Amino acid sequence: MPALKFEIKRKCEVCGSIFVAKTLDSKCCSEKRRKDEEKKQERLKAIADQVPDYRDYISIPEAVAMYGVGRDTLYRLIRVGQIQSINLGTRLTRINRKDIDKMFPKRFEKPKKGKDLVPLYNMEPENCYTIGEICKKYRLNDSSVWAHIRKYSIPSRQIGNYVYVPKKEIDKLYKSL
Numbered sequence: 001m002p003a004l005k006f007e008i009k010r011k012c013e014v015c016g017s018i019f020v021a022k023t024l025d026s027k028c029c030s031e032k033r034r035k036d037e038e039k040k041q042e043r044l045k046a047i048a049d050q051v052p053d054y055r056d057y058i059s060i061p062e063a064v065a066m067y068g069v070g071r072d073t074l075y076r077l078i079r080v081g082q083i084q085s086i087n088l089g090t091r092l093t094r095i096n097r098k099d100i101d102k103m104f105p106k107r108f109e110k111p112k113k114g115k116d117l118v119p120l121y122n123m124e125p126e127n128c129y130t131i132g133e134i135c136k137k138y139r140l141n142d143s144s145v146w147a148h149i150r151k152y153s154i155p156s157r158q159i160g161n162y163v164y165v166p167k168k169e170i171d172k173l174y175k176s177l
Contacts (some may be wrong), residue, residue, distance in 0.1 A: 050110050057086060057094035067100055068107040077103075121166045123157045128164035138174045148173060 006020040012029040014037045019029035028034040047065035064071055071084055074095065077083045084096040129137070134145050147158060149165060150170070152173060157164045 004061075045108050056097055059099050060093055060095065063095055063100055065106040066106055066108070069100075069104055079152070119171070121155055123155065123164060123166065125159065125162075125164055127167055127172050129167055130162045130164060134165065134170055135176075139173075147155075 008024075008026075010021045010026065012019055012033070014033045015029065018027075026050070028037075036052070046066040047062060048168055051062050051066060058066070060071055060074055063069065074083065078085045078093070078095065083099045086094045088094060097146055100126050127144055131142055131145055134140065135142050152169075152172070154165055154169045
């Protein structure tokens with residue numbers, strides 16, 4: 001990527017400091033910091049993967065790796081009583097996993113087996129409406145239909161001059177009309 005002839009000041013995604021971007025694609029103030037952040041994320045993912053799902057109480061470093069919450073934040077929540085904890089000795093504080101699950105989303109989700117995360121659609125023309133059919137059936141403007149398709153991420157397929165959209169999704173979207 002060629003260097004720029006003018007200065008662009010950006011905020012580093014890793015450390016948060018302001019820097020002058022050397023290229024249009026620069027997102028970090030240095031290559032070393034970016035690589036260090038990647039190593040840190042890999043280390044946290046390895047720690048999070050080692051924690052079995054059946055354990056009710058986890059250590060502070062495991063919670064930091066699994067939920068992306070700061071260590072000081074966890075200790076403060078323990079101190080004010082929002083998270084139940086057990087102190088087994090020096091550096092052996094264990095916190096209730098259910099309490100943290102209610103408060104914070106997991107950083108690294110384990111893939112779910114058996115279920116597809118993305119619904120599969122039958123995009124054959126007999127199972128779809130064209131944009132014109134949707135406009136006529138629900139008495140809408142075509143620009144409104146397109147806006148709804150984009151807003152609700154409804155899949156579409158173009159065959160020749162016609163754009164097909166799954167009947168099931170459109171009927172579900174406009175069932176109240």
